[in-house]
Amino acid sequence: METLQTVEIIERVENRAKELGLSLRKVSLLSGHGPDLIRDWRRPKSVLPRLDSIQKIASVLNVSAGWLAFGEVGEDPSHSVTRVPLISWVAASPYSETGFTEYEATAQRLAVDGLKPGKHFALLVSGDSMNRIAPEGAKIIVNASIKELLPRKFFIFQKGDAATFKRFMRNPDRLEPYSTNQEHEAISLDADTTVLGQVVKVITDLS
DSSP, X not given: OOOHHHHHHHHHXXXXXXXXXXXXXXXXXXXXXXTTHHHHHTSTTOOOOOHHHHHHHHHHHTSOHHHHHHOOXXXXXXXXXXXXXXXXXXESSSOEEOOOOTTOTTSEEEEEOSOOSSOEEEEEEESSTTTTTSOTTOEEEEETTOOOOOTTOEEEEEETTXXXXXXXXXXXXXXXXXXXXXXXXXXXXXXXXXEEEEEXXXXXXXX
């Protein structure tokens, strides 16, 4: 039988998932634990959810593990710190192979505040074609839930096994650099181009 604390954890998961428009199956999948993690918490004789599982579910839901586990008073779950996986690097240049390791549980996590709902990952910028907004070595936060292309917004584009970080522009549709280096040129957008997500935050180290 579920413990009282497990029931409360599941209730918080259900309420927050509903706010984000996510099913419990989708939340479980995005956590990296397979589709049945939360359902398994309901099983007879189930043990209290593991802390590492709670942390991963909290990351998907953009809440803190403390709020999810204990319902910490005074916290607005929609404005909590999100732990975002740093999964690879991306070229701020023409398309380059990145070796993305998508959503690996072992990825380094960055604590990022103020993110809107969605599935986020972080990338390290390599190259100078976007240095007006993200210099080489900066970390960018990508919302993989945003796929709709809007002019003058920044996105990660993939083509085959390669990816690039660019600004989307229209008339004609193109992937445009945003750089002090005038040697960089725009890249045409074609049917083989996939949008991985919108870049929503840039983190730079000024030290």
